[in-house]
Amino acid sequence: MIISLDTSSAISVAITDAEATEALARRMIFAPRGHAEQLSEVVRQAMEEAGVARSDVTGIVVGTGPAPFTGLRVGLVTGRMLAFAWDVPVWGVCSLDALGAAERDVVVVGDARRREVYWARYAAGRRIEGPAVAAPADVRIGAGERTVGRGATLYPDYFPGAAEADPDPLWLAREALRRRAAGENLGTEPLYLRRPDVHGA
Known part of the structure; x- marks a missing residue:
């Protein structure tokens, strides 16, 4: 089983089978703030819904952004910590690619x-x-x-008719497996694309 999570926009978590053909559980909550307080509980709820134990997990997928600093960091740190604690690999995928692939x-x-x-x-x-x-x-x-x-x-004058959507964690997992099979690097370095809103001189 794979746990896929993304905090570049919504708090998004999916539990998929090993080939990411389907989501056994999927949670997506739009929360501009509070990622740190909610993500672990959302993961726990998804695992419970899917009937998955820690020993069933074979990999973690995390969205690497781009996104504002704080929310993105929560997802990346959580993914890395789960992978370390459960001794499974962690793979990073650009969050926008989940929407692009879908x-x-x-x-x-x-x-x-x-x-x-x-x-x-x-x-x-x-x-x-x-x-x-x-x-x-x-x-x-x-x-x-x-x-x-x-x-x-948010900018209908520039993007008329745009559809509102957040990265789907199922598609994030599918992209990770596709790229892994192709031998691509799946590092978990964050894509901030600019410096944090709060930084030193």
């Missing part, structure tokens, strides 16, 4: 705050541009090109 041909746009967005472009479910951070006006959207993501819905 939606296929699309521009995924996340909320970067400070009136900016994180974005990446996908063709046939594979990332072909990004991830990057920019002002909404600086993200090029072609005629007829679809946009999805919570960040896009």
Whole structure:
């Protein structure tokens, strides 16, 4: 069994079979704050719903962002700690890729705050541009090109008709297994793309 979690936007957790063909349990809670207080309990609830014990877990998948510093860090630290405590591997995947893989041909746009967005472009479910951070006006959207993501819905003048969505942890697990089979590096380094909102001189 695989535990997949992401805190780049919503608190998202899925328990999947070893091939990530289906989610035995999936929890997605949009909570702009409070990731640290809620994530462990959401993982516990998902495992209980799926009837999964620690000994059943064979791997952890974590979303690496891009996302604001604090929320993203909670998911990464939790994933690494679970992997260490349970002696299983941990694999990192760009959070936007979960939406890109599910939606296929699309521009995924996340909320970067400070009136900016994180974005990446996908063709046939594979990332072909990004991830990057920019002002909404600086993200090029072609005629007829679809946009999805919570960040896009915040700026309808620049992303008309955008669909609100958060990274699905099931698709995060699927991307991790696909890339692992292809021999890609699946490190858990965070994609902040800029310095934290609070930092020293």
